[in-house]
Amino acid sequence: xxxxxxxxxxxxxxxxxxxxxxxxxxxxxxxxxxxxxxxxxxxxxxxxxxxxxxxxxxxxxxxxxxxxxxxxxxxxxxxxxxxxxxxxxxxxxxxxxxxxxxxxxxxxxxxxxxxxxxxxxxxxxxxxxxxxxxxxxxxxxxxxxxxxxxxxxxxxxxxxxxxxxxxxxxxxxxxxxxxxxxxxxxxxxxxxxxxxxxxxxxxxxxxxxxxxxxxxxxxxxxxxxxxxxxxxxxxxxxxxxxxxxxxxxxxxxxxxxxxxxxxxxxxxxxxxxxxxxxxxxxxxxxxxxxxxxxxxxxxxxxxxxxxxxxxxxxxxxxxxxxxxxxxxxxxxxxxxxxxxxxxxxxxxxxxxxxxxxxxxxxxxxxxxxxxxxxxxxxxxxxxxxxxxxxxxxxxxxxxxxxxxxxxxxxxxxxxxxxxxxxxxxxxxxxxxxxxxxxxxxxxxxxxxxxxxxxxxxxxxxxxxxxxxxxxxxxxxxxxxxxxxxxxxxxxxxxxxxxxxxxxxxxxxxxxxxxxxxxxxxxxxxxxxxxxxxxxxxxxxxxxxxxxxxxxxxxxxxxxxxxxxxxxxxxxxxxxxxxxxxxxxxxxxxxxxxxxxxxxxxxxxxxxxxxxxxxxxxxxxxxxxxxxxxxxxxxxxxxxxxxxxxxxxxxxxxxxxxxxxxxxxxxxxxxxxxxxxxxxxxxxxxxxxxxxxxxxxxxxxxxxxxxxxxxxxxxxxxxxxxxxxxxxxxxxxxxxxxxxxxxxxxxxxxxxxxxxxxxxxxxxxxxxxxxxxxxxxxxxxxxxxxxxxxxxx
Amino acid sequence: xxxxxxxxxxxxxxxxxxxxxxxxxxxxxxxxxxxxxxxxxxxxxxxxxxxxxxxxxxxxxxxxxxxxxxxxxxxxxxxxxxxxxxxxxxxxxxxxxxxxxxxxxxxxxxxxxxxxxxxxxxxxxxxxxxxxxxxxxxxxxxxxxxxxxxxxxxxxxxxxxxxxxxxxxx
Numbered sequence: 001x002x003x004x005x006x007x008x009x010x011x012x013x014x015x016x017x018x019x020x021x022x023x024x025x026x027x028x029x030x031x032x033x034x035x036x037x038x039x040x041x042x043x044x045x046x047x048x049x050x051x052x053x054x055x056x057x058x059x060x061x062x063x064x065x066x067x068x069x070x071x072x073x074x075x076x077x078x079x080x081x082x083x084x085x086x087x088x089x090x091x092x093x094x095x096x097x098x099x100x101x102x103x104x105x106x107x108x109x110x111x112x113x114x115x116x117x118x119x120x121x122x123x124x125x126x127x128x129x130x131x132x133x134x135x136x137x138x139x140x141x142x143x144x145x146x147x148x149x150x151x152x153x154x155x156x157x158x159x160x161x162x163x164x165x166x167x168x169x170x171x172x173x174x175x176x177x178x179x180x181x182x183x184x185x186x187x188x189x190x191x192x193x194x195x196x197x198x199x200x201x202x203x204x205x206x207x208x209x210x211x212x213x214x215x216x217x218x219x220x221x222x223x224x225x226x227x228x229x230x231x232x233x234x235x236x237x238x239x240x241x242x243x244x245x246x247x248x249x250x251x252x253x254x255x256x257x258x259x260x261x262x263x264x265x266x267x268x269x270x271x272x273x274x275x276x277x278x279x280x281x282x283x284x285x286x287x288x289x290x291x292x293x294x295x296x297x298x299x300x301x302x303x304x305x306x307x308x309x310x311x312x313x314x315x316x317x318x319x320x321x322x323x324x325x326x327x328x329x330x331x332x333x334x335x336x337x338x339x340x341x342x343x344x345x346x347x348x349x350x351x352x353x354x355x356x357x358x359x360x361x362x363x364x365x366x367x368x369x370x371x372x373x374x375x376x377x378x379x380x381x382x383x384x385x386x387x388x389x390x391x392x393x394x395x396x397x398x399x400x401x402x403x404x405x406x407x408x409x410x411x412x413x414x415x416x417x418x419x420x421x422x423x424x425x426x427x428x429x430x431x432x433x434x435x436x437x438x439x440x441x442x443x444x445x446x447x448x449x450x451x452x453x454x455x456x457x458x459x460x461x462x463x464x465x466x467x468x469x470x471x472x473x474x475x476x477x478x479x480x481x482x483x484x485x486x487x488x489x490x491x492x493x494x495x496x497x498x499x500x501x502x503x504x505x506x507x508x509x510x511x512x513x514x515x516x517x518x519x520x521x522x523x524x525x526x527x528x529x530x531x532x533x534x535x536x537x538x539x540x541x542x543x544x545x546x547x548x549x550x551x552x553x554x555x556x557x558x559x560x561x562x563x564x565x566x567x568x569x570x571x572x573x574x575x576x577x578x579x580x581x582x583x584x585x586x587x588x589x590x591x592x593x594x595x596x597x598x599x600x601x602x603x604x605x606x607x608x609x610x611x612x613x614x615x616x617x618x619x620x621x622x623x624x625x626x627x628x629x630x631x632x633x634x635x636x637x638x639x640x641x642x643x644x645x646x647x648x649x650x651x652x653x654x655x656x657x658x659x660x661x662x663x664x665x666x667x668x669x670x671x672x673x674x675x676x677x678x679x680x681x682x683x684x685x686x687x688x689x690x691x692x693x694x695x696x697x698x699x700x701x702x703x704x705x706x707x708x709x710x711x712x713x714x715x716x717x718x719x720x721x722x723x724x725x726x727x728x729x730x731x732x733x734x735x736x737x738x739x740x741x742x743x744x745x746x747x748x749x750x751x752x753x754x755x756x757x758x759x760x761x762x763x764x765x766x767x768x769x770x771x772x773x774x775x776x777x778x779x780x781x782x783x784x785x786x787x788x789x790x791x792x
Numbered sequence: 793x794x795x796x797x798x799x800x801x802x803x804x805x806x807x808x809x810x811x812x813x814x815x816x817x818x819x820x821x822x823x824x825x826x827x828x829x830x831x832x833x834x835x836x837x838x839x840x841x842x843x844x845x846x847x848x849x850x851x852x853x854x855x856x857x858x859x860x861x862x863x864x865x866x867x868x869x870x871x872x873x874x875x876x877x878x879x880x881x882x883x884x885x886x887x888x889x890x891x892x893x894x895x896x897x898x899x900x901x902x903x904x905x906x907x908x909x910x911x912x913x914x915x916x917x918x919x920x921x922x923x924x925x926x927x928x929x930x931x932x933x934x935x936x937x938x939x940x941x942x943x944x945x946x947x948x949x950x951x952x953x954x955x956x957x958x959x960x961x962x
Contacts, residue, residue, distance in 0.1 A: 021895050028902030029890040029909065031837015031877035038836040128822070205841045205849055205903040205937050256839070256903030257937050289842040511900030511938050682933035684897050684943055691940030715935075723941040724932040728924075753938075 008524055008563070008743065012591045012601075014519035015530055016743075019680035023530070024509070033254040033484055036209035039224045041282045044211070045074055047272055048130035050120040050137050051291070052112030055367035055708025056144040056161070059110055059119055063138035067122055068751075070136055072129030075279055077121045079107035086274035087240045089265065091331035093481030096338045099171040099363075099583060101331035102162040106271035109449065112141070113161060113329035114369050115709055116294025118268050123275055139361060143792070146367045148708040150303065150326035153364035154200040159782030161329050161365045170331055171338040171363040177420050178356035183318030184257040187309035191392035196777040197381050197757075199301035199326075200700040202374050203720050206256020207287040208296060210269045212276035223250045223273060228263040228508055229548030234540045235484045236265055236272055236334065252538035252548075255510040259692065260374040261296050262510070263550045265333045268295060290528040293713035298702055299374030300778075301326050302344065302381045305703060311354075314399045314407045318356035321385060325363050328370035334483045337371050338363050343378025343470070346421045349386050351430055351466040351646065352408045357420035367708040377551075379469060379754030380696060384778065387465045387758040391765065401464050401762075402438055405648075409466060410436065426639075427767055428646040429672045429734040430466060437648045437670040440732055457657040460665070463651045464761030468644050469746025471552035471673070472738070476641035488636035489553075490544025491561040493522060493569045495629040497615045499593050499607030501526055502568070504536040506546015507558030512749055513681035514554040518562045520677060521743070525566020527575070527590030528607065552747020555677055556643060557635055558750075560741040564633035573607070576614055576627045581605065635741065638750035641745045643738045649690070655767040657789060660782030662698060662764060664727040671751045672734040675744040682748045683731040689752020690729055695721045696753075697760035698779050806870040810835070811879025821868045826850040826861030828869075831877060831960035837877040838906045841935070848934030851907035852876050858914040877906035886913050888954060900938030908934045912948050921952055 008016045029035060038661055064076045067262055088103035108119045120137055124130035145159040152158050153168040166588045204226075211224040218278035219244060227233055230250035238245040254298055255262065272285040289293060306321035323344050327337035341361035394404040408428035410417055417425050437443075443462070450460045475487035489506040496502060503522045508516045510665055515535040522528040546561075547553060570590055577595045579583035580602050613620060614627040621627070637643060652666045669686055676682050699719035703711040712718045737744025757778055764785065765774040773788045786792045803818040805846050809832060819828055824843070829835045829852065841849030843862045850861035853875040889912060892898070899905040908931060915922060915930040922930065927945045938945065 025894045028899055028905050029893045030881045031906045033902050257901040680897050687940040687942055688938045715842040722932040723928040726941050728942055
């Protein structure tokens with residue numbers, strides 16, 4: 001093993017840790033991406049859906065005469081008809097005890113359960129014609145009582161959405177650790193708050209898109225999909241359409257943003273696949289923006305009562321919390337809609353040392369758009385609750401917010417450790433991160449500035465938010481519960497005759513830089529220039545089986561598979577080289593695509609020459625020399641269920657107490673994702689994540705009326721962060737590699753979203769503190785702030 | 793109006809210049825410019841993000857001005873010069889901006905990028921030395937859900953400085 005003494009950082013020409021640009025970015029700046037809507041196939045048809053205008057309605061029947069007669073229409077298909085092709089599904093997992101849900105169809109069969117649920121489909125030669133014909137469908141619907149409000153969903157008087165389930169409680173988890181009651185009894189101060197975290201959604205700039213192409217001649221379904229997990233989709237399509245797994249191919253080329261939105265099974269997408277099978281023609285569905293707002297999964301929608309006990313020296317001794325979340329009428333398939341609440345229970349209080357913790361989470365059905373996992377699942381809620389309580393506790397005992405965190409975070413030298421909720425930490429760096437952040441932001445200088453400005457009637461606030469983040473999930477996340485979602489990933493490498501390397505891998509790219517990271521790792525492991533590595537992702541026919549990209553797993557899990565594969569290919573190449581050169585393989589190395597003497601760096605032969613001999617003149621090699629220039633290695637973390645990362649964010653902002661407007665002045669983040677494979681990509685993941693978190697904190701909310709109608713389901717009324725309102729964001733790192741893998745990389749894509757809302761809300765409350773008021777709600781819109789100030 | 797009446801709407805003949813090439817087409821009155829460009833001319837480098845003029849993903853240049861391709865009908869472009877990301881790329885006039893986007897990682901998923909580049913192109917033409925605040929204001933009609941905008945601001949800022957330096961020595 002020539003490289004056993006060398007770490008990846010010592011490897012000559014290592015790309016690890018370098019901010020190399022993404023090879024696939026050049027294509028995108030020239031408009032040469034291929035998103036699903038750009039895919040052209042012959043005889044393509046388009047589907048548009050009639051969607052329920054009611055939050056709850058019985059489907060009595062349809063008059064389809066005019067729609068069927070309309071120009072360009074190939075078929076008008078109801079849920080009952082489609083159910084003969086695609087079987088329904090139920091979004092439950094075995095390890096969430098008691099989680100229940102109802103069967104969900106691709107198109108509603110006898111009942112619509114939210115505004116926007118597809119109840120009939122029109123397939124036509126153009127999307128415009130399909131939409132024209134949708135307008136001609138006469139649907140006979142009987143509106144049913146609506147359960148819209150989470151707080152009353154469990155009341156006896158509230159209609160049960162799925163009567164056969166007995167009640168509207170999808171899932172409940174309770175936890176009681178240590179002696180919570182004693183801790184509260186003995187506390188110097190107990191602080192309490194109810195936190196409201198609004199419902200919001202992902203707003204991927206590319207809407208959900210799918211093109212399904214059933215080829216009847218070979219019995220094969222090819223699906224072009226804007227999606228994060230192609231193998232999962234392949235498995236589900238094959239099982240619900242009764243096809244052989246190998247007869248379903250899912251291709252995910254360029255994906256225009258995902259953020260967890262595009263990792264779930266959507267009824268209209270399954271319907272599109274089923275319609276292609278039914279009509280034996282390719283069928284495309286691209287959600288328009290109005291459809292996106294009522295059919296993309298929503299996220300959050302939590303109300304948390306919580307309290308914290310603190311001693312007079314600032315020691316946090318106990319946390320108690322009660323979370324209620326509304327998930328719409330179905331638990332989403334196959335990941336379920338219980339995961340977010342479960343993670344709120346797991347993560348609340350997670351950065352701190354207290355061991356007394358009582359939690360309850362209840363997940364209830366409502367007649368609203370289904371809720372499921374979106375970027376930083378559960379984290380922003382847990383962090384807002386925890387960090388809000390920490391600031392309240394600090395105020396109660398008159399301690400500085402930075403100081404109380406300093407006294408309570410799990411010490412860097414105390415690992416491995418177990419949080420009160422039972423989650424296990426391999427190694428975290430809260431203390432280093434906190435000190436680094438305070439010095440980076442000049443915390444004490446800012447406090448002085450804040451105090452000076454307050455004298456002048458300017459209300460600025462500083463908010464801190466310590467966080468932990470779940471990354472690199474093992475099979476403990478979904479697999480153990482029975483979901484057929486791969487926890488492992490494989491990477492296959494092939495040395496081409498001219499010396500280039502082709503990598504195909506199960507993790508996928510939606511803009512994070514996955515393909516760049518894999519190319520960096522492979523180039524480093526094999527010893528070739530990065531430009532000589534071509535990476536293939538997002539195709540179930542051509543990549544090893546894998547989970548795709550979600551839960552911050554691409555770099556940590558896919559990267560390690562690529563690293564192991566690269567090392568194995570290098571070893572095989574050197575074995576061939578040793579034979580050709582009559583040299584001991586352990587004395588050879590591969591650098592910049594050349595076989596060299598490892599001691600002197602002297603070039604012995606090019607990889608292209610080795611490739612020429614191995615592929616075209618194998619007759620010149622000894623009879624027992626069988627070059628294996630294709631290798632595959634797999635990786636899955638096994639020693640910990642998750643590789644937790646940690647970090648801390650700070651927000652500095654100004655509140656206009658006359659208008660309620662918040663001006664973000666600056667934002668900082670220190671985070672520890674272990675080995676940083678590409679600093680620029682990591683920093684941009686963190687920045688992008690922070691801005692999505694700021695969106696949740698200040699702007700984004702799916703607003704509903706009591707009848708379950710979404711009131712702001714368009715881009716003009718649903719606000720997302722725009723450039724002018726966003727601050728510059730400084731990002732820094734502490735590096736604590738995970739020992740679970742050789743690379744030591746953990747995930748970084750969700751840290752920003754996890755911590756930003758709490759930092760912003762805490763900063764608003766810090767600004768409002770002299771006015772003896774506070775906000776407890778996301779988004780903290782000007783209206784919320786003016787209400788807190790008593791002006792409206 | 794019945795569906796038949798709506799669908800049998802007549803075709804209109806338009807003649808325009810797209811990326812330097814004269815084009816004559818027959819389009820329905822209801823077709824948006826962006827759908828015409830993407831579907832009829834297969835210029836799918838510009839994207840459709842919201843179809844109601846908010847997100848900016850479909851921004852293209854019409855007679856030198858950045859417009860929303862979803863808020864203009866194809867028939868309204870009759871007689872106009874239209875430039876898309878394909879034309880801007882081939883013309884080479886924004887290659888520095890494109891390179892700056894690549895090296896600064898000012899894009900992630902890339903879906904907003906064509907529209908963002910068109911807007912930034914117009915900004916640098918009308919205000920060659922924008923402040924960071926002016927850059928942020930100029931692109932505030934183009935949503936980017938991935939980057940958080942800072943890397944875009946950095947790239948535009950860098951190109952503005954580089955172009956200024958270039959002008960200085962020439």
